Amino acid sequence: MTTTRIARPLLYAALVLCALLTTVPFAWGVSGSLRSLDDIRSDPGALFPHHLTFGNFTRLFETQGFGTFLGNSIVVASIVVAGNIVAASAAGYALAKLDFAGKRLAFGAVMAALMVPFTAVFVPQFVITVDAGLADTLTGIALPSAALPMSVFIMRQYALSVPDELLEAARIDGAGEFRIFLRIFLPLAGPAVATITIMSFLASWNNFIWPLIVAQSMSTYTLPVGLAATSQAAAHVTDYGLLLAGAVVVMLPVLVLFLFLQRYFVQGIAGTGMR
Amino acid sequence: MTTTFVSSAKKTTAVPGTSARRASRARRTAVAWLFLAPFAVIFVLYTAVPTVAALGLSLTDIRGADLRTPFAVDFTGLQNYVRLFQDATFRRDLLNTALFVAVGVPLTMGTGFVLALALNSGIRRLRGLFRTVFFAPVVTNIVAAALIWQYAFHTDGTVNKVLGAIGLAGPNWLDDPNLAMPVVVLLGVWRNFGTAMVLFLAGLQAIPQDVYEAAALDGAGRLRQLRHITLPLLLPTTLMVSVLLTVFYLQVFDEPYLLTGGGPLGSTESVALYTYRQFGAGEFGMSSAASFVTLVLVTVVSAVQFRLLRSRT
Numbered sequence: 001m002t003t004t005r006i007a008r009p010l011l012y013a014a015l016v017l018c019a020l021l022t023t024v025p026f027a028w029g030v031s032g033s034l035r036s037l038d039d040i041r042s043d044p045g046a047l048f049p050h051h052l053t054f055g056n057f058t059r060l061f062e063t064q065g066f067g068t069f070l071g072n073s074i075v076v077a078s079i080v081v082a083g084n085i086v087a088a089s090a091a092g093y094a095l096a097k098l099d100f101a102g103k104r105l106a107f108g109a110v111m112a113a114l115m116v117p118f119t120a121v122f123v124p125q126f127v128i129t130v131d132a133g134l135a136d137t138l139t140g141i142a143l144p145s146a147a148l149p150m151s152v153f154i155m156r157q158y159a160l161s162v163p164d165e166l167l168e169a170a171r172i173d174g175a176g177e178f179r180i181f182l183r184i185f186l187p188l189a190g191p192a193v194a195t196i197t198i199m200s201f202l203a204s205w206n207n208f209i210w211p212l213i214v215a216q217s218m219s220t221y222t223l224p225v226g227l228a229a230t231s232q233a234a235a236h237v238t239d240y241g242l243l244l245a246g247a248v249v250v251m252l253p254v255l256v257l258f259l260f261l262q263r264y265f266v267q268g269i270a271g272t273g274m275r
Numbered sequence: 276m277t278t279t280f281v282s283s284a285k286k287t288t289a290v291p292g293t294s295a296r297r298a299s300r301a302r303r304t305a306v307a308w309l310f311l312a313p314f315a316v317i318f319v320l321y322t323a324v325p326t327v328a329a330l331g332l333s334l335t336d337i338r339g340a341d342l343r344t345p346f347a348v349d350f351t352g353l354q355n356y357v358r359l360f361q362d363a364t365f366r367r368d369l370l371n372t373a374l375f376v377a378v379g380v381p382l383t384m385g386t387g388f389v390l391a392l393a394l395n396s397g398i399r400r401l402r403g404l405f406r407t408v409f410f411a412p413v414v415t416n417i418v419a420a421a422l423i424w425q426y427a428f429h430t431d432g433t434v435n436k437v438l439g440a441i442g443l444a445g446p447n448w449l450d451d452p453n454l455a456m457p458v459v460v461l462l463g464v465w466r467n468f469g470t471a472m473v474l475f476l477a478g479l480q481a482i483p484q485d486v487y488e489a490a491a492l493d494g495a496g497r498l499r500q501l502r503h504i505t506l507p508l509l510l511p512t513t514l515m516v517s518v519l520l521t522v523f524y525l526q527v528f529d530e531p532y533l534l535t536g537g538g539p540l541g542s543t544e545s546v547a548l549y550t551y552r553q554f555g556a557g558e559f560g561m562s563s564a565a566s567f568v569t570l571v572l573v574t575v576v577s578a579v580q581f582r583l584l585r586s587r588t
Contacts, residue, residue, distance in 0.1 A: 008397070015393055019408045025465070026411070028433055029423040044429060045436030087313035100307035106315070113322045115577055119526045119547040120570035123332060123554055123563050124325035147317035177306045206416045208529055209551070224418040228533060231422060240426050247419035258414045262407050265414060269470055270477045
């Protein structure tokens with residue numbers, strides 16, 4: 001479609017306005033994180049800092065637990081990402097490229113798992129985690145996300161587009177299925193692995209309710225849980241400068257990653273929608 | 276997505292005798308399940324078993340203290356469900372959740388659709404930048420976002436400062452039972468319209484251009500093209516997005532929990548928050564019953580979508 005000459009500037013103006021409205025919260029957060037406590041107290045809603053200060057960020061890393069929360073988030077995300085790459089590339093390959101009994105059932109399970117709401121299953125999940133002795137551990141936080149159905153789905157869709165002829169040729173040469181998977185399929189699956197890495201990192205880094213349930217002591221809090229706990233503990237003497245600095249630290253890695261790799265983020269979302 | 280290469284089932288090697296063929300099929304099945312094993316283990320432990328268990332637990336009087344002896348609890352039948360629907364708090368939370376769905380879904384979809392249309396209509400410059408900006412809230416951490424919104428919607432916050440500049444007295448947004456919900460819904464819309472936009476963009480780009488060209492030759496104007504080509508052809512996408520968002524808002528937890536804690540006076544408390552509170556109070560049976568209500572609602576919504584999709588396409 002083409003747009004008429006009068007409509008186009010209007011369209012751009014409207015889009016710029018929408019873009020500004022969308023980004024305003026980010027600007028608020030960053031601007032608030034750069035204000036001192038006195039600055040915020042004297043003029044709480046100011047749009048810009050009266051004096052720029054990075055004091056909130058240095059205070060943040062001196063605050064008890066913050067380094068631990070950051071470390072925990074990184075450990076949990078690493079487990080989740082590693083688990084998803086292994087589990088999803090294997091499962092996606094099997095679902096797309098192998099012929100076996102129970103294939104429809106297995107694919108149905110992936111689709112069903114995409115639909116099961118978290119709120120419907122978290123109580124039994126917690127009971128299982130406690131029974132396995134994994135309550136209040138980083139493994140217990142990571143494990144349910146270690147093989148996301150979304151990752152399997154993305155990998156299966158990708159695997160379907162890999163030509164069978166390549167795999168058949170290797171089979172005729174007598175290569176085993178694991179060899180074909182490792183040597184032929186995986187090297188070709190780069191884009192899908194990238195998408196899975198990013199989507200599962202995002203799911204883990206931003207996950208809130210499950211870590212909130214499983215982590216019971218400060219030593220296992222992830223970043224979001226630690227930040228929420230800090231904000232609730234400080235309900236009466238709300239130290240917004242410190243909290244917003246924390247918010248910026250939580251947001252930043254994902255936003256930077258997103259700016260560079262947004263193609264894969266968008267692919268992942270579009271992929272989950274393709275039921 | 277493309278499904279061009281699905282010929283893996285074809286047999287290429289000649290296998291003499293059916294028993295040998297059956298043996299090779301059994302071996303291939305075993306190998307395939309080995310590939311599936313890591314996913315299958317997590318799926319069984321954390322999805323299949325919990326779904327069945329949620330129903331089972333909801334029929335018992337299990338409490339937090341019984342966790343170590345799950346088989347010692349009493350079967351109480353539908354008693355939890357009766358208690359649930361007699362509970363005025365649960366009924367209120369059910370209504371609140373319906374409100375989230377009724378307002379949040381159309382707002383999120385509408386914003387996403389209009390922006391997708393705008394980005395798809397001859398805009399070439401800055402298109403990638405706009406898409407990036409509109410999608411950024413989707414990847415933003417909700418705890419961080421909620422903190423910023425609290426700061427902004429505070430009585431003396433930035434929003435009221437802006438309102439003051441144009442001569443309006445700003446209210447105490449998050450402490451007013453009538454205003455807290457709109458702010459919580461707004462946070463939900465901000466966080467989700469990017470997803471809707473991306474899915475609509477994918478749908479729009481799948482519509483062949485020559486359909487529009489033919490319609491234009493026949494003298495169909497912009498609005499007629501939208502009504503008679505874009506909207507009908509986009510129907511599967513629209514249904515999918517609406518279900519995705521309905522399922523999301525049916526489970527809404529993060530936004531009310533972090534922004535208002537369900538308050539003031541329970542005006543923003545959702546079913547998910549109710550489930551979490553019952554769980555926190557050690558009422559695992561009640562919590563499971565409430566969660567099973569969510570599961571039923573989500574299943575009904577998905578089933579309706581599949582029927583609609585099948586009848587329309």
